[in-house]
Amino acid sequence: MKAGRREFLKLGVAAAASAALLPVPTFAQGAAPRAVVVGGGFAGASCARAIRQADPRIAVTLVEANSTFTACPFSNAVIGGLRELSAQQFTYERVAADGIAVARAIATAVDAQARSVSLADGTSLPYDRLVLAPGIDIRWGALPGYDETAATLIPHAWRAGEQTLLLRRQLEAMADGGLVVISAPANPFRCPPGPYERASLIAHYLKTKKPRSKLIVLDAKDTFSKQRLFQAAWAELYPGLLEWVPLSKGGNVISVDAATVTLVTDFGRHKAAVANVIPPQKAGRIAEAAGVADRSGWCPIDPVTFESKLQARIHVIGDAAIAGAMPKSAFAANSQAKTCAAAVAQLLTGGAPSAPKLINTCYSLVAPDYGISVAGVYAPAGGQLAEVPGSGGVSPTDAPRATRAAEAVLAEAWFRTIAAEVFG
Amino acid sequence: MGRALAAAIGVASIAAAVAASAEPPAGAAACSGCHPASTRVTSPVPRLAGLDRAAIVRAMHDFRSGQRAGTVMDRIAKGFTDAEIQAIAAWYATQR
Numbered sequence: 001m002k003a004g005r006r007e008f009l010k011l012g013v014a015a016a017a018s019a020a021l022l023p024v025p026t027f028a029q030g031a032a033p034r035a036v037v038v039g040g041g042f043a044g045a046s047c048a049r050a051i052r053q054a055d056p057r058i059a060v061t062l063v064e065a066n067s068t069f070t071a072c073p074f075s076n077a078v079i080g081g082l083r084e085l086s087a088q089q090f091t092y093e094r095v096a097a098d099g100i101a102v103a104r105a106i107a108t109a110v111d112a113q114a115r116s117v118s119l120a121d122g123t124s125l126p127y128d129r130l131v132l133a134p135g136i137d138i139r140w141g142a143l144p145g146y147d148e149t150a151a152t153l154i155p156h157a158w159r160a161g162e163q164t165l166l167l168r169r170q171l172e173a174m175a176d177g178g179l180v181v182i183s184a185p186a187n188p189f190r191c192p193p194g195p196y197e198r199a200s201l202i203a204h205y206l207k208t209k210k211p212r213s214k215l216i217v218l219d220a221k222d223t224f225s226k227q228r229l230f231q232a233a234w235a236e237l238y239p240g241l242l243e244w245v246p247l248s249k250g251g252n253v254i255s256v257d258a259a260t261v262t263l264v265t266d267f268g269r270h271k272a273a274v275a276n277v278i279p280p281q282k283a284g285r286i287a288e289a290a291g292v293a294d295r296s297g298w299c300p301i302d303p304v305t306f307e308s309k310l311q312a313r314i315h316v317i318g319d320a321a322i323a324g325a326m327p328k329s330a331f332a333a334n335s336q337a338k339t340c341a342a343a344v345a346q347l348l349t350g351g352a353p354s355a356p357k358l359i360n361t362c363y364s365l366v367a368p369d370y371g372i373s374v375a376g377v378y379a380p381a382g383g384q385l386a387e388v389p390g391s392g393g394v395s396p397t398d399a400p401r402a403t404r405a406a407e408a409v410l411a412e413a414w415f416r417t418i419a420a421e422v423f424g
Numbered sequence: 425m426g427r428a429l430a431a432a433i434g435v436a437s438i439a440a441a442v443a444a445s446a447e448p449p450a451g452a453a454a455c456s457g458c459h460p461a462s463t464r465v466t467s468p469v470p471r472l473a474g475l476d477r478a479a480i481v482r483a484m485h486d487f488r489s490g491q492r493a494g495t496v497m498d499r500i501a502k503g504f505t506d507a508e509i510q511a512i513a514a515w516y517a518t519q520r
Contacts, residue, residue, distance in 0.1 A: 331457045334457050335453070335454040335457060338453035339453065339454075342447055342453070354447075354450065355450060356450055356451075357450040357503070357504070357508065358454055359451070359455070359457065359500060359503075361457060361458060361500070373495065373496055375496040375499045375500050376499075376503075377451075377500055378503075379450075388502075388503040388504075390502050391500065391502040391503030391504075392499050392502070392503065393499050403495065406495060409468065410458075410469070410495060410496075413466075413467040413468055413469055414457070414469075416465055416466065417456075417457070417459070417465050417467055417469070418457055418458075420460065420461075420462050420464065420465045421461055421462070424462060
């Protein structure tokens, strides 16, 4: 009995070893290859559709907890009263119409050896390749005093939805002359220019509706994305209204007192009428459960396939991934998703993924008619995604207002285009 | 006869599917982040599918050299080699 079992195990090991050594396409084993994608944001929904498009023989399942997706890009315009939240919301009807099984569920665990994903309802989904696109989670507890209860009083609004509306309502309820304080985190975090776009559009709201008010940005950094462009625009549009306090001038927030809406730095206390804490972040929860997050809280990946460096057959894309020089943006997530999908389709059908080239373009609004951008082109180099030398950069610092207006129009066009590709 | 015809149609549709799903060359898939894949999207940014191959190559070269002013394309074109531009242009020219 014992020997028989040992024999069986030995055979099993031999079979597993030969499967690992020979690049046998899943088709050769009969059944259609199975790809499971967890997370239905710009990365996950794009990837599910792109795998299906690359090879319709692959069975694709998208696991997503929500029936409606609420997009973060342009959610700062919602906070600033320039746009409604409904313009940010999309469903998965068109994704499902592509022949993708959309499982409305929370993924709770991954068994990398058995190759299956456990869902909160007790079912499990077997996969040949798994793509994790969980976005971010807040690192609760990293900033003393800022927990989930505190976030109901001081919103983070860094995952769009109710939090976005809460911050907007607080600004609307604030009396003219109030002090608004934003806390921006250290790198890395979702959407590097996001805190500064938010500050700009809140400043625009205050200038228009509550001109005696003031806005302070407390920053855990001394430099930030598109900094010269933002600061030049602030000096022009919001002089005396918006003050940025860098790390070296005491900007680092070390604790929060939610009950009194007070942000504490090494240098003093800032009691606000309305506060917005953009807290430290990490990869979405399932990344840790699947064993693909490293000690940084983010997920190291291969720059050609986006396969995890920690677990075979699990790929990580979007904000959760450590993608070298690529920022955590929706455009980057979509670009990574398409690259990863092509690689997954190749790997599932016995092909070899080819070296990719990726792009990021990211617009920020400083005012409704004032847009700025950063763009970059990326390729694998030295085991990471590196910016192609000589490419990329930000909008010119000396551009005329017509260029800023054009970039504001292009920003909105970008959002319509990417939303249509991912959800339309 | 019927079976042969069905087989021929089968082969033809597989060939068509392979042509339609030919993997885009490096960089090509990223363009649709701004250049709409769908005809239903309103954008000042042109669709690339079905554009003349030489026109795409010329535009990329002009953006890259600075001869043509762009808002972001001047910065993006600098990240692509001649060979990559040729491949991307050829691929988009065959798309619909």
